[in-house]
Amino acid sequence: MSNHPKEAAKFVANDERMHWHDKALWFVREKRDLASKSLPEWEELRSMASQIKTHTMSKLDYYLEEFEKNATAKGITVHWAKDATEHNEIVYKLLNAKKVTKLVKSKSMLTEECHLNPYLETRGIEVIDTDLGERIVQLRNEPPSHIVLPAIHLKKSDVSDTFHEHLGTEKGNDDPTYLTRAARASLREDFLTAQAGLTGVNFAIAETGGVVVCTNEGNADMGASVPKLHIASMGLEKVVPRLKDLSVFTRLLARSATGQPITSYTSHFHAPIEGGEMHIIIVDNKRTPFLASKDYQQALNCIRCGACMNTCPVYRRSGGHSYGYVIPGPIGSTLGTFKDAAENKTLSFACTLCGSCTNVCPAKIDLDSQLYNHRQNLNELNLLGAKKTVSMRAAAWLMTHPTLFSLVGKIARTIVPMLPKAMIYNRFNVWGKTRDLPPMPKKSFKELYKEGVADEL
Amino acid sequence: MSSKNDILKAIKDNNLVKQTELPNWNDFGITFENKFEHFSTMLESVGGKALITNDLDNTIKELYPDEKVIVSNVENCSLGNFDENACDDPHELKDIDLCIVKGEFAVAENGAIWMKNADNRHRSLYFISQNIVIVISKSEILNNMHEAYEKISFEDKGFGTFISGPSKTADIEQSLVIGAHGPKSGYVIFTD
Numbered sequence: 182m183s184n185h186p187k188e189a190a191k192f193v194a195n196d197e198r199m200h201w202h203d204k205a206l207w208f209v210r211e212k213r214d215l216a217s218k219s220l221p222e223w224e225e226l227r228s229m230a231s232q233i234k235t236h237t238m239s240k241l242d243y244y245l246e247e248f249e250k251n252a253t254a255k256g257i258t259v260h261w262a263k264d265a266t267e268h269n270e271i272v273y274k275l276l277n278a279k280k281v282t283k284l285v286k287s288k289s290m291l292t293e294e295c296h297l298n299p300y301l302e303t304r305g306i307e308v309i310d311t312d313l314g315e316r317i318v319q320l321r322n323e324p325p326s327h328i329v330l331p332a333i334h335l336k337k338s339d340v341s342d343t344f345h346e347h348l349g350t351e352k353g354n355d356d357p358t359y360l361t362r363a364a365r366a367s368l369r370e371d372f373l374t375a376q377a378g379l380t381g382v383n384f385a386i387a388e389t390g391g392v393v394v395c396t397n398e399g400n401a402d403m404g405a406s407v408p409k410l411h412i413a414s415m416g417l418e419k420v421v422p423r424l425k426d427l428s429v430f431t432r433l434l435a436r437s438a439t440g441q442p443i444t445s446y447t448s449h450f451h452a453p454i455e456g457g458e459m460h461i462i463i464v465d466n467k468r469t470p471f472l473a474s475k476d477y478q479q480a481l482n483c484i485r486c487g488a489c490m491n492t493c494p495v496y497r498r499s500g501g502h503s504y505g506y507v508i509p510g511p512i513g514s515t516l517g518t519f520k521d522a523a524e525n526k527t528l529s530f531a532c533t534l535c536g537s538c539t540n541v542c543p544a545k546i547d548l549d550s551q552l553y554n555h556r557q558n559l560n561e562l563n564l565l566g567a568k569k570t571v572s573m574r575a576a577a578w579l580m581t582h583p584t585l586f587s588l589v590g591k592i593a594r595t596i597v598p599m600l601p602k603a604m605i606y607n608r609f610n611v612w613g614k615t616r617d618l619p620p621m622p623k624k625s626f627k628e629l630y631k632e633g634v635a636d637e638l
Numbered sequence: 639m640s641s642k643n644d645i646l647k648a649i650k651d652n653n654l655v656k657q658t659e660l661p662n663w664n665d666f667g668i669t670f671e672n673k674f675e676h677f678s679t680m681l682e683s684v685g686g687k688a689l690i691t692n693d694l695d696n697t698i699k700e701l702y703p704d705e706k707v708i709v710s711n712v713e714n715c716s717l718g719n720f721d722e723n724a725c726d727d728p729h730e731l732k733d734i735d736l737c738i739v740k741g742e743f744a745v746a747e748n749g750a751i752w753m754k755n756a757d758n759r760h761r762s763l764y765f766i767s768q769n770i771v772i773v774i775s776k777s778e779i780l781n782n783m784h785e786a787y788e789k790i791s792f793e794d795k796g797f798g799t800f801i802s803g804p805s806k807t808a809d810i811e812q813s814l815v816i817g818a819h820g821p822k823s824g825y826v827i828f829t830d
Contacts, residue, residue, distance in 0.1 A: 406761045
């Protein structure tokens with residue numbers, strides 16, 4: 182079960198590292214701002230992206246069938262998977278049929294969601310994550326802590342130690358170029374010896390029946406163009422209607438993600454390689470219920486740029502692992518809570534409701550509203566826990582009795598400053614664990630307001 | 639077939655997303671007075687470099703004096719000494735030091751070139767080569783991605799990719815390292 186407060190406490194215990202992490206993410210956010218401001222039409226692009234996605238979701242069954250029809254015509258085999266298990270079974274069947282013993286995989290949060298690696302590994306298939314950040318966390322036996330920057334929580338000294346242990350690099354050499362070259366050499370061997378490549382999908386085009394994968398490292402392209410078998414796994418929300426819709430998304434994606442004008446490679450796959458096979462697996466895994474939800478449907482419009490994480494004051498200071506869900510940050514919190522409220526009941530509170538995520542989202546998803554709504558839903562589902570529920574009920578009762586509320590306020594303003602600290606900061610005052618109460622004002626807002634109105638009369 | 643039907647039924651039965659028109663656009667997006675200049679700035683910002691010359695052989699020889707295995711599918715360039723198209727298996731491309739390949743058109747706003755392996759048998763050529771030089775006519779620079787997608791189609795099977803600079807990564811402490819899994823350097827040469 183995810184427990185954000187507990188896990189975040191571990192992360193912030195290392196004050197220096199927390200601030201370093203915060204700054205690293207803020208640096209990326211600033212690059213995003215520069216990139217977005219270089220385009221006068223940025224806000225129009227966001228609206229267009231939102232419209233295209235909303236239109237697609239409203240006719241999703243139609244576009245998925247179009248996609249399948251057109252992909253099939255291009256010699257690509259399309260599979261459908263209701264859940265993670267079915268997805269993993271399809272992958273294994275395809276690999277097993279070709280006697281694959283080594284699979285090179287490029288970035289795919291979906292396969293993380295489906296726990297594909299352990300599934301294949303227990304069946305004797307070696308899985309190599311080839312994105313550098315993912316390779317680093319794979320060697321460390323950790324999940325990615327960010328969807329675009331999987332190893333953002335690690336320092337170069339951590340990477341140096343990991344590579345020394347697994348790739349035999351010099352102990353203590355933490356030069357990023359040296360470490361990257363070492364990974365390049367090792368992974369190149371894997372690309373050349375693997376019998377299959379698996380990629381994620383950034384966009385699937387209904388009109389043409391192809392998929393688009395965006396990377397900087399070129400790892401998806403190596404994996405999908407050297408081995409004979411290419412498998413692409415996609416969540417069903419990845420489809421867009423027209424080829425030209427990509428002009429909107431390719432302008433938004435990299436600028437929102439890292440502030441780059443475009444990724445190094447934006448590859449359009451519309452056929453297997455010569456003499457090879459290409460398969461696409463369309464996965465539901467609890468996505469369709471979003472379409473039936475008034476409050477949470479927009480979450481499917483996400484293009485996985487990670488901008489909401491980079492800007493989030495909570496994510497920046499608590500790290501991706503504190504969420505305990507495959508996708509961290511604001512978008513992960515709403516996806517996770519909708520899919521399994523009991524399991525992820527702490528995530529919608531990992532939010533200050535500042536709304537910055539909504540402001541940077543290239544698809545204009547109402548992230549802060551969704552997180553706010555989740556809190557009400559958790560209360561209705563009785564998942565908030567006794568401490569929170571009782572204190573909220575007491576506060577609600579008090580606030581609906583104005584005379585009593587004023588009286589309690591007056592008493593508190595007089596008495597609290599006289600109380601000893603130990604009495605105020607007790608175990609029931611969770612808020613006061615890491616904060617001091619502000620000095621008590623002499624007058625309440627209501628009193629000041631009345632005086633102000635009197636002045637104006 | 640049953641999973642497909644179940645998924646499609648689950649979508650149809652409960653879809654509450656309201657009908658929204660697809661947006662359309664014409665003459666949309668940023669334009670540049672000097673497209674080459676902007677392209678060049680963007681390409682340098684992502685670790686590549688743009689040049690203008692018609693003397694391909696000498697220019698490329700100067701850039702890559704030590705590269706041994708060279709593939710070229712560009713006219714007016716005689717440096718090629720390896721026939722990629724004669725290889726049946728892309729694994730045979732693993733020792734290519736440099737590929738000199740034709741680009742379809744360039745995009746000024748982001749320093750990208752559209753590549754559609756019309757002349758190379760293996761799409762992996764663009765990624766497996768240690769270095770890449772893309773040759774393109776100077777008249778083929780577009781302003782932005784909207785113009786770019788007007789020129790692209792996928793009526794037939796195939797592959798196409800926008801390449802913007804050499805491969806790169808910043809996965810280790812946000813330090814930019816040029817040369818991840820694809821080429822370690824990349825030049826774009828515009829010819830008049």
